[in-house]
Amino acid sequence: MKTERNGHVYIVCALVVLEFYRLLPLTVLSGNGGSLMRFFLRKTMETESSVTGGYRRRFTGFLRKCMFSVLSMGPVPNHIAFIMDGNRRYAKKRNLQLGEGHRAGFASLMWILGYCYELGVKYVTIYAFSIDNFKRRPNEVQVLMDLMLEKIDELLKEESLVRQYGIQLYFIGNLKLLSDNVREAVERAMEITAKNNKLVLLICVPYTSTDEILHAVEESCQDKLDHSQAVKQTNGSTDHCNQTSQEDHEHDIKVVDIEKRMYMAAAPDLDILIRSSGETRLSNFLLYQSDKCQLYSPAALWPELGLWHFVWAVLSYQRSYSYFEKKRKQL
Amino acid sequence: MPRHVAVIMDGSARWARRRGLPASSGHEAGVRSLKELVELCGKWGIRILTVFAFSSENWSRPKAEVEFLMGLFERVIEFELQNFSREGVRISTIGDSSRLPKSLQKLLNKAECSTKDNSRLHLVVAVSYSGKSDIAQACKSIAHRVRDGLIQLEDIDEELIEEELATSCCEFPCPDLLIRTSGELRLSNFLLWQLAYAELFFSEALWPDFGKAEFVEALRSFQQRLRRYGSRES
Numbered sequence: 001m002k003t004e005r006n007g008h009v010y011i012v013c014a015l016v017v018l019e020f021y022r023l024l025p026l027t028v029l030s031g032n033g034g035s036l037m038r039f040f041l042r043k044t045m046e047t048e049s050s051v052t053g054g055y056r057r058r059f060t061g062f063l064r065k066c067m068f069s070v071l072s073m074g075p076v077p078n079h080i081a082f083i084m085d086g087n088r089r090y091a092k093k094r095n096l097q098l099g100e101g102h103r104a105g106f107a108s109l110m111w112i113l114g115y116c117y118e119l120g121v122k123y124v125t126i127y128a129f130s131i132d133n134f135k136r137r138p139n140e141v142q143v144l145m146d147l148m149l150e151k152i153d154e155l156l157k158e159e160s161l162v163r164q165y166g167i168q169l170y171f172i173g174n175l176k177l178l179s180d181n182v183r184e185a186v187e188r189a190m191e192i193t194a195k196n197n198k199l200v201l202l203i204c205v206p207y208t209s210t211d212e213i214l215h216a217v218e219e220s221c222q223d224k225l226d227h228s229q230a231v232k233q234t235n236g237s238t239d240h241c242n243q244t245s246q247e248d249h250e251h252d253i254k255v256v257d258i259e260k261r262m263y264m265a266a267a268p269d270l271d272i273l274i275r276s277s278g279e280t281r282l283s284n285f286l287l288y289q290s291d292k293c294q295l296y297s298p299a300a301l302w303p304e305l306g307l308w309h310f311v312w313a314v315l316s317y318q319r320s321y322s323y324f325e326k327k328r329k330q331l
Numbered sequence: 332m333p334r335h336v337a338v339i340m341d342g343s344a345r346w347a348r349r350r351g352l353p354a355s356s357g358h359e360a361g362v363r364s365l366k367e368l369v370e371l372c373g374k375w376g377i378r379i380l381t382v383f384a385f386s387s388e389n390w391s392r393p394k395a396e397v398e399f400l401m402g403l404f405e406r407v408i409e410f411e412l413q414n415f416s417r418e419g420v421r422i423s424t425i426g427d428s429s430r431l432p433k434s435l436q437k438l439l440n441k442a443e444c445s446t447k448d449n450s451r452l453h454l455v456v457a458v459s460y461s462g463k464s465d466i467a468q469a470c471k472s473i474a475h476r477v478r479d480g481l482i483q484l485e486d487i488d489e490e491l492i493e494e495e496l497a498t499s500c501c502e503f504p505c506p507d508l509l510i511r512t513s514g515e516l517r518l519s520n521f522l523l524w525q526l527a528y529a530e531l532f533f534s535e536a537l538w539p540d541f542g543k544a545e546f547v548e549a550l551r552s553f554q555q556r557l558r559r560y561g562s563r564e565s
Contacts, residue, residue: 208527209524209527210489210492210524210527211489213466213492213524214487214488214489214492216470217469217470217473217474217487217492218484218487220470220474221470221473221474221477221484221487222484224474224477224478225474225477225478225484228478252471253467253470253471253474254467255463255464255466255467257467257470258466258467258470279556280530280531280532280533280556281528281529281530281531281556281558282526282527282528282529282531283527283528284527284528287523287524287526287527288462288463288466288523288524290518290523291462291463291517291518291519291520291521291523292517292518292519292520293517294516294517295516295517295518295531295533296516316516320515320516320517
């Protein structure tokens with residue numbers, strides 16, 4: 001207990017130092033427009049050739065590894081989901097074009113994914129595009145679809161996170177609503193990464209939870225109909241009525257029948273759901289799966305979400321985990 | 332003002348433990364908080380109040396606590412029935428009532444019938460309720476209707492599912508605001524479908540300490556939020 005408490009103090013100190021390094025360039029560049037911001041974001045993702053940059057990276061990497069070692073002493077969440085809210089507000093705040101806000105959001109996503117997988121989180125789910133988002137202006141929807149195509153290509157490149165960590169990609173949602181070229185890219189990405197088996201990234205696009213449940217209900221009903229017809233053909237019409245009611249009782253739809261037909265059946269129970277930008281609502285995301293998970297809604301806009309927020313979410317999860325484990329043992 | 336407020340009344344047992352009292356005292360104190368909330372909702376024009384009184388997971392609590400809670404529900408409803416009629420409160424229950432004691436089932440039926448024409452506030456009490464089971468029973472019901480030829484497979488849509496959920500007894504089945512007390516940041520299998528666009532408010536106060544001030548704070552927070560439903564504000 002004392003070791004864990006000391007560990008948490010070290011984590012807090014390390015986070016302060018890391019946040020200083022992360023925010024200093026952003027505050028310096030905020031008055032200089034979008035081009036310098038893009039340059040910096042690109043540089044933080046690429047291998048830095050300068051000596052100073054190399055030392056900085058190694059130092060922050062070392063601090064982060066220490067923090068994650070301490071966190072790993074407690075329960076590590078297996079599945080975290082993110083509602084990546086706030087890209088547009090970020091762009092407006094920094095006088096960037098709309099697309100630049102989403103690009104900054106993608107860069108933030110890469111960092112967060114890196115943290116997740118480094119800590120040992122096996123499944124990460126992201127809310128990339130809601131079915132409700134089709135109500136937005138057509139040009140914004142087009143920008144998002146174009147960005148998605150661009151980023152799918154990037155994710156499949158040799159030097160990307162997906163290749164580095166051996167991540168399997170799942171695209172979750174009503175894929176029929178996507179335009180042909182996006183759907184093809186999505187299916188190709190899933191095919192290429194199907195053999196990866198270390199880590200999983202579930203990208204919800206275009207998705208709503210109610211649509212997912214509707215799809216599961218439709219499939220369950222279809223299966224039940226098919227089964228009833230098969231029984232009718234096997235048993236003949238005279239025994240049909242008695243057989244049907246008996247078979248119906250045994251094969252009545254249960255919770256497990258719906259769950260196995262959900263798009264998200266590929267992933268285990270959700271441990272933490274994080275929504276950025278301070279909004280505290282689910283917006284029709286993973287309603288069914290979030291029944292027992294920890295919810296966290298930091299005020300930071302998605303491109304501003306950093307290691308601090310990630311570690312805080314995991315710490316809150318670990319605090320509640322002990323409480324619920326204790327409660328479970330009391331029963 | 333939200334039309335429909337839902338509340339997860341969490342923290343009664345912890346409240347009692349902190350005072351060195353038995354859990355039953357916490358639950359009794361919780362009833363007082365509920366009465367105050369019902370009064371405030373009626374006064375401030377909130378049309379529906381749904382409260383999570385007992386979840387399907389709660390059946391695994393110690394037998395003595397479960398029996399006490401069942402007894403408490405009976406006593407409170409019996410006692411408050413006249414008040415409900417006088418104050419125009421309609422009471423409904425959602426959840427698997429087959430697991431409840433027969434006497435409580437009878438009383439709940441009687442309460443629902445005798446208050447069904449009241450229209451000032453609709454109090455929905457979730458007892459032995461599970462959001463997942465609610466969705467499963469809606470699915471089962473739809474499957475039976477398809478099997479019996481009452482509807483076609485193509486007729487199944489989100490509206491149909493919503494009509495089959497237990498909350499279809501309400502004029503507005505989906506809460507605008509969900510409040511959970513005791514600082515826990517979870518939904519705990521409550522109204523999963525119905526909370527798609529609800530604003531969530533997590534109060535640090537334990538349920539017996541949740542009073543007018545805390546409710547006002549939750550309502551203020553709700554009123555400051557911008558609800559976009561996936562689109563953009565113009």
